[in-house]
Amino acid sequence: MDLENTKAQMRKGILEYCILSVLSRNSCYASDIIKELKEAQVIVVEGTLYPLLTRQKNAGLLSYRWEESQQGPPRKYYELTTDGRTYLADLDKSWKELVDSVNLIRTR
Amino acid sequence: MHGINIIIYLCIVMLHALNSSKLLTVVKTRLMKITVSINLGGYSFNIDEDAYAELKHYLKNLELHFAGEESSSEILSDIETRMAELFRIKITSYKQVINIEDVRQAISVLGTPEDISDKEGPSARDKFASPGYHRMYRDTDNRVIGGVCSGMAAYWNIDPVIIRVIFVALTLAGGMGVLIYLILYIAIPEAKTTAQKIEMKGNPVNIHNIKDSVKKEFDTVRKNMKF
Numbered sequence: 001m002d003l004e005n006t007k008a009q010m011r012k013g014i015l016e017y018c019i020l021s022v023l024s025r026n027s028c029y030a031s032d033i034i035k036e037l038k039e040a041q042v043i044v045v046e047g048t049l050y051p052l053l054t055r056q057k058n059a060g061l062l063s064y065r066w067e068e069s070q071q072g073p074p075r076k077y078y079e080l081t082t083d084g085r086t087y088l089a090d091l092d093k094s095w096k097e098l099v100d101s102v103n104l105i106r107t108r
Numbered sequence: 109m110h111g112i113n114i115i116i117y118l119c120i121v122m123l124h125a126l127n128s129s130k131l132l133t134v135v136k137t138r139l140m141k142i143t144v145s146i147n148l149g150g151y152s153f154n155i156d157e158d159a160y161a162e163l164k165h166y167l168k169n170l171e172l173h174f175a176g177e178e179s180s181s182e183i184l185s186d187i188e189t190r191m192a193e194l195f196r197i198k199i200t201s202y203k204q205v206i207n208i209e210d211v212r213q214a215i216s217v218l219g220t221p222e223d224i225s226d227k228e229g230p231s232a233r234d235k236f237a238s239p240g241y242h243r244m245y246r247d248t249d250n251r252v253i254g255g256v257c258s259g260m261a262a263y264w265n266i267d268p269v270i271i272r273v274i275f276v277a278l279t280l281a282g283g284m285g286v287l288i289y290l291i292l293y294i295a296i297p298e299a300k301t302t303a304q305k306i307e308m309k310g311n312p313v314n315i316h317n318i319k320d321s322v323k324k325e326f327d328t329v330r331k332n333m334k335f
Contacts, residue, residue: 030190045219047170050186054179072196073149073189 011042016052017095018042020080020088023062027079053078061087143205149185149192153199159208165322166215173221187218194218245299245308254293262308 022028022036030053034046053076056062061084064076080088144160146153155163170187174180194214195206247258250268257275261268279285299305305321 030186031193045223046190046217047187047219047224050190051174051177051183051224054183054186058179072193073151075189075193076186 011044015042015044015048016056017088017091019049019052019056020061020084020091023078023080024085024088027077029067029075029077031075033078056084060084148195149189151192151196153192153195153206154204155206155211156208159206159211162208162215162326163211166211166220169221173224190218243304243307244296245304246293246296247305247308248298249305254289255298256289256292256296259296259299259308260292265309 018037018040019033022033026032030046030049033053034044034049037044053062057064057078060081062078063081064078066074067077068074142157143154144157146155146160146163167184167188171180171184174183177183191214194217195210198206198210242263244263245259246255247262248255250258250262252258252272257271258268260271275285275289277285278288297304299308
């Protein structure tokens, strides 16, 4: 059994949830999301984020607008849509159920 | 004439000594290189030739990784834009050219296709496999003279020494070895592309193998470049 692979799978599973959570508090850029994830010890390479953000945008959970930047090319400024908020609320519920289940099994 | 020979010899010895010491590395990094001008995310950069090759290879790999996706061009564009952002930070009035270290740093920030854990498994990769050819090529990477013996050995999966011994024996016994070698040299093509090199060994050509092959090459070059 590959421990690293299992851990990676676990991380992969919560990543979308984390992205939506970060955006629920503040609209921001992709690099800000990465910074927040890092601070919360969720280490991912930036390349993992872009496809996820695009997929969530395509699913209508996020929207973005272009913001000019002094440091370089214009950047996408993401925010959660109403659909996104509903989706997040659902995930919140799911997450709570998961945590409760696992805790039950671990502490039995 | 004798004196000049000694001077030349001494120069060569000195260069060798400098070569193996740290002194010349400082000099080496300042020597002139060719740069390439690129448009990354709408911004213009000057980039060292070798850095450009590595960057191009990386972006190509990413393109293949996302090839099955609906918005692959959007994803790639986002990644390129981010790369341009990272590069812009590097450029100052003292440093006008992106070098290979900058590229590698940016790649480590953005992640290689292996690092990007957004897909299920190998299903996307096997789409690009081509039927396994097994062709004889000249292996110029592992050549002594022209890669004929290495290529033949790769095809049959034996030690090239065996083939070389046969050729030498044929040459000693009447000179046929030289003639046969020349004919084979002309007839057998050189394995230039990565796909050809894989075919030479008889492995099916797919993304896995190509990436592994190129990665191995890069690692070899990188190892040889450490002074």
